Amino acid sequence: MGFKRVFCSGCLGMLCLIPMAYISFRFLNLSEGITGGLIQNVDDALGAISSLLGGVGGLAIEIIGGMLIGVALILLFPLHWSIFYRPEDIGLILAVTLPWILCCVITSGLFARSPKQGVHTSLAIGIGYAIILIVIYLVLSIASPLITVILDGVLIGLTDLPYLGAVLTAIFEGCLVGAVFGGFVGSLKYKPKDAKEKKEKAKGKEEVSELSEESRAIESSVLAEASSCSNCGAKITSDDLFCTNCGAKKP
Numbered sequence: 741m742g743f744k745r746v747f748c749s750g751c752l753g754m755l756c757l758i759p760m761a762y763i764s765f766r767f768l769n770l771s772e773g774i775t776g777g778l779i780q781n782v783d784d785a786l787g788a789i790s791s792l793l794g795g796v797g798g799l800a801i802e803i804i805g806g807m808l809i810g811v812a813l814i815l816l817f818p819l820h821w822s823i824f825y826r827p828e829d830i831g832l833i834l835a836v837t838l839p840w841i842l843c844c845v846i847t848s849g850l851f852a853r854s855p856k857q858g859v860h861t862s863l864a865i866g867i868g869y870a871i872i873l874i875v876i877y878l879v880l881s882i883a884s885p886l887i888t889v890i891l892d893g894v895l896i897g898l899t900d901l902p903y904l905g906a907v908l909t910a911i912f913e914g915c916l917v918g919a920v921f922g923g924f925v926g927s928l929k930y931k932p933k934d935a936k937e938k939k940e941k942a943k944g945k946e947e948v949s950e951l952s953e954e955s956r957a958i959e960s961s962v963l964a965e966a967s968s969c970s971n972c973g974a975k976i977t978s979d980d981l982f983c984t985n986c987g988a989k990k991p
Contacts, residue, residue, distance in 0.1 A: 761807060817898070858923040
């Protein structure tokens, strides 16, 4: 799987995670589960705002707001945190992992043609998000170190990890779970016969190339041994007893 294909699949997978996060936020009570019920009915609040504004604008605010909140929660809260602190809350564990599983399965279904490609596609999604969030942290630390101190303090209080530790573990735990399903989807589309045919074609091309090189070498050696007829000046080879042009005997 070439770099260009991995890059394209990773970008598409990153975009695919956003609506998948909205599903967890809207239908699996992601915000309520992570806060242990402290913050409730966030989706209903967005729905009320949408109703007040009305029209397409209100609906867009509800959907976009839900997507942003869902992505933020998924990228900030690691899977191991959910297992350690909410082991009995299966709904929360599902809400945290389902977006990764869905986006990896969809992206692998579009791009992967083997288990290896399915895993690479899933990892590309995680690496892409990791790069973006690291760059954001570096920019904030340069712009105002106080912001990063506050951010680290808040994340330590919520997840026992500073910002980078929390987001990197959340991303790679999620994409590794998704990689299992991505690899499975890739295995469903894997065709060993096609791979064998490609290898045979490549081997055949190499053999043809070797034969052509040998023929060119033989031809060049024959031409090198060629001489000229003393009678008419035509080219004759060492194997010719008579000139093919005038019939004169070779000296």
